[in-house]
Amino acid sequence: MKQADNQMLIIFGASGDLTARKLIPAIFDLFKGGFLPDNYIILGASRSKLSDEDFRNRVLLESSYFDLGKEEKELISSFTNKLFYEPIKGYESDFTDLAKRIGQLDKDYQTDQNYIFYLSTPPRVYKGIAENLASVGLSGETTGWSRLIVEKPFGYSLETAQNLNKELLQYFNESQIYRIDHYLGKETVQNLLVTRFSNSIFEPLWNRNYIQHIEITNAEDIGVGSRGGYYDKSGALRDMFQNHLMQIVSLVAMEPPLEANAAEIRNEKVKALRSIRIMNDPEVIEKNTIRGQYVATEIAGEKIKGYRDEEGVDPESLTETYAAIKFYIDNWRWKDVPFYVRTAKRMPTKVTEIVVHFKPTPHNLFSGSNSDNKLIIRIQPNEGVMIKFGVKVPGQGFKVEQANLDFYYSQLTGTKVMQAYERLLLDAMQGDATLYARGDEVEAAWKFVDPILKHWHQNKDVRMYGYGAGVWGPEVANELIDGEISWRNPGPNLSDDPGYCLLC
Numbered sequence: 001m002k003q004a005d006n007q008m009l010i011i012f013g014a015s016g017d018l019t020a021r022k023l024i025p026a027i028f029d030l031f032k033g034g035f036l037p038d039n040y041i042i043l044g045a046s047r048s049k050l051s052d053e054d055f056r057n058r059v060l061l062e063s064s065y066f067d068l069g070k071e072e073k074e075l076i077s078s079f080t081n082k083l084f085y086e087p088i089k090g091y092e093s094d095f096t097d098l099a100k101r102i103g104q105l106d107k108d109y110q111t112d113q114n115y116i117f118y119l120s121t122p123p124r125v126y127k128g129i130a131e132n133l134a135s136v137g138l139s140g141e142t143t144g145w146s147r148l149i150v151e152k153p154f155g156y157s158l159e160t161a162q163n164l165n166k167e168l169l170q171y172f173n174e175s176q177i178y179r180i181d182h183y184l185g186k187e188t189v190q191n192l193l194v195t196r197f198s199n200s201i202f203e204p205l206w207n208r209n210y211i212q213h214i215e216i217t218n219a220e221d222i223g224v225g226s227r228g229g230y231y232d233k234s235g236a237l238r239d240m241f242q243n244h245l246m247q248i249v250s251l252v253a254m255e256p257p258l259e260a261n262a263a264e265i266r267n268e269k270v271k272a273l274r275s276i277r278i279m280n281d282p283e284v285i286e287k288n289t290i291r292g293q294y295v296a297t298e299i300a301g302e303k304i305k306g307y308r309d310e311e312g313v314d315p316e317s318l319t320e321t322y323a324a325i326k327f328y329i330d331n332w333r334w335k336d337v338p339f340y341v342r343t344a345k346r347m348p349t350k351v352t353e354i355v356v357h358f359k360p361t362p363h364n365l366f367s368g369s370n371s372d373n374k375l376i377i378r379i380q381p382n383e384g385v386m387i388k389f390g391v392k393v394p395g396q397g398f399k400v401e402q403a404n405l406d407f408y409y410s411q412l413t414g415t416k417v418m419q420a421y422e423r424l425l426l427d428a429m430q431g432d433a434t435l436y437a438r439g440d441e442v443e444a445a446w447k448f449v450d451p452i453l454k455h456w457h458q459n460k461d462v463r464m465y466g467y468g469a470g471v472w473g474p475e476v477a478n479e480l481i482d483g484e485i486s487w488r489n490p491g492p493n494l495s496d497d498p499g500y501c502l503l504c
């Protein structure tokens, strides 16, 4: 195991929910697993006036995200001693006091002037933080190293993402910037690379000659909950599609990299993203995209709020909670292969999966048979991989039924699967940016999403379809998917077959 250098993690926006919910639990797990270097501390920084003790209570000792009763007392106490807090006046005001505290802690705990700055703040202050860090000499790498982890959203549009890249690059080099996308930290997303490039059985088929279409579904059963204020300014395209789903698309579509390292893998991903056909024509956008919003419903006697009734949401909101897009990738591998990608809240179940639909046999010998070949890569839950293929039903004649060949991650006993934030933080600690998005990748994804977003937002007459909570989005989405094929509406288990619906 590669050992990380001694270092300090400085979290901006440390009094916010992400720190308590994801970051501290992830680092605690790394600590328990023995992944932290000998000298490692965390300094929370934000505008709330907290002491070290308050911070320790908030994010660990009294945090509802921990069940400390299960942990050894000694372990808790040595982890507690790694946590510190420094209030700041504002993200755009002078960082001299913060720099002094960092310097003092660095001396006391010998973190060798190696710093990771985690931006868990509203994006509008990213630039100010980078600039302030540079002005107190914390962005340079003369003695130790300095890295910046940037949370999503990375821009609200192509233009704002390009500006943000330019602004950050004034103070940090690209090699110091780690744009986090927690989907890349999911074991099953990484397994896409291994499935494709460590098996000789899939790659020869992975192209226009054998694949009929690709389907990617990301569904959540929950609504926007308490995040209405944020979500209403964002919507499904910005919140999920531009980042998580475009990252998955790039891993499905990319060419084999020369080597399994950050530069080569990201070069191929960006090439794939750049090959996606951009839709600029309003008619093409309307034909190939669908937006929807969940409306109030009752499920088994329980009243479910409609999106416009959620807290923080404009009662006349035109923000999409459902987005489905059909698109093409203009290169040799993918010519004429449609990609159908959808994401939504308030679906029947929580699931993310990729379905590779193979073409039918050139000549159908067994009429009336159902032997569609599919490869299903289940990202969550019930993580695994399944192949569907035709087998003969015993008895006279040749009746064909579909059978499943499957693998489940849960079968791998003795292996602890790291949570996404745990894996990504460890990579950043070790200086490995493979699972972080590079600036050009983010911009390439925005280039595709931006015209759709603009068209949807600037044209009030673009249809916004309502769908009841607990169904697979608006019915019209079935028209998006061509010919006789239909969406695979998956269930909570990988082997569940299409048609699962909470209401039926």
Ligand code: BG6
Binding pocket: 220, 239, 240
């Ligand atoms: C976040 C989005 O990035 O991902 C949320 O902002 C969404 O709206 C979440 O709920 C989904 O993540 P996961 O890992 O639960 O699929």
